[in-house]
Amino acid sequence: MKRRGILNRHLSGALAGLGHGDGVLVCDAGMPIPDGPYVVDLAFRAGVPSFAEVVEGLLEELVVEGATAAAEVRQANPAAARLLAGRFPGLELVPHERLKELTAGARLVVRTGEARPYANVLLRCGVFF
Template identity: 50%
Template structure:
């Protein structure tokens, strides 16, 4: 049994299987998840677990070379945006929410949280950043 890091077996497996440029979505409770995309459903109550806690845990275990956020987060949820940007050490691209939802279909998996604030979704792209010595 693991003592640290992600304890959820499905999420731990997905993180260990992530390859270069694979996308992992950390989503709020309302983001539609297309059929065929693996779902890790962590939400158990409104707000639980919170989006930022899950993002932080994933970032501690996954090398991320880029991220996509919906443009709408900038005006609809600036507090969450500020917190996500503070945790990311990778470039961020903004796309309209409809385009974001289209990109979810090609993700390796979607991790659904209990978050109920608007546009609290991010696609994290795995990479070699920080994995191999320079």
């Protein structure tokens, strides 16, 4: 058994299989998920686990070279917008419809229990060297 870090076996295994340039969408409970990406559904109840908890946990395990979110987050969910701006200084903002299109190319989708709108971010994996 792992001592620390992400304990969910499905998520831990999926993260181990990621490579440079792969996309990981961390999304709220309402984000439509297209066929294609591998999905790890962590949603348990509304708000559990939160978007912030999952993003912070993933950032402890992943090298991220870029991030994309919906521009609508600034108006509809200021808390998520502050989290994203603080964690991803070069955050790219696109219309929500474009973010949904980009999701089809993601390698992994991690669904949270977040129940606030536009709590979604598409991460682009980097390398540690």
